[in-house]
Amino acid sequence: MNRPAALVAAVLAAASGACASVQAQREREQYLQARLDAFRFNRSLDEVWPQVQRLLADKGYPMVGKDGEAVGDEHGTLYSLFSPAKETSRESDGSRRLETGWRKDQTRYRVEGTPDGPGCRVVFTLLHEDTTEHGHDARERKRGLEMELELARRIDPEAAAGIEAGLPAAKRG
Numbered sequence: 001m002n003r004p005a006a007l008v009a010a011v012l013a014a015a016s017g018a019c020a021s022v023q024a025q026r027e028r029e030q031y032l033q034a035r036l037d038a039f040r041f042n043r044s045l046d047e048v049w050p051q052v053q054r055l056l057a058d059k060g061y062p063m064v065g066k067d068g069e070a071v072g073d074e075h076g077t078l079y080s081l082f083s084p085a086k087e088t089s090r091e092s093d094g095s096r097r098l099e100t101g102w103r104k105d106q107t108r109y110r111v112e113g114t115p116d117g118p119g120c121r122v123v124f125t126l127l128h129e130d131t132t133e134h135g136h137d138a139r140e141r142k143r144g145l146e147m148e149l150e151l152a153r154r155i156d157p158e159a160a161a162g163i164e165a166g167l168p169a170a171k172r173g
Contacts, residue, residue, distance in 0.1 A: 122148065124147040
């Protein structure tokens with residue numbers, strides 16, 4: 001094979017591997033979304049919410065108010081004034097919502113918890129910072145499937161293992 005043809009073959013092989021990797025990631029996300037959409041914790045939101053706060057703190061997401069106090073996150077009043085973080089709000093239907101501040105990688109989370117019968121459902125939404133307007137959310141919002149799975153691992157390891165057992169196998173290139 002001549003040199004230009006070998007180069008083209010190498011580029012095509014690399015692109016093919018990248019496409020397979022993107023496809024594998026897409027399949028993983030679709031699978032997780034379907035399984036996590038159907039998943040409910042068999043504990044009350046009152047029992048689950050402290051684990052939500054702890055998971056966010058463990059991952060380095062700053063929180064304010066009572067959420068910050070609950071996990072020992074001592075950001076001051078000044079931080080609270082200028083941060084997009086919002087402490088947990090409780091709605092009349094029993095649902096809860098909190099928003100973290102920005103982590104160093106310019107991401108933060110909005111988390112919503114909803115009572116569902118004797119259990120509850122928790123949904124994480126990953127927010128990215130707008131690169132053109134510092135401190136503001138970009139339009140892109142993405143479901144925080146990996147955080148939801150991690151929360152399931154902490155609270156209901158058996159259910160999480162069942163979800164993970166069905167994950168599409170990674171394609172090797």
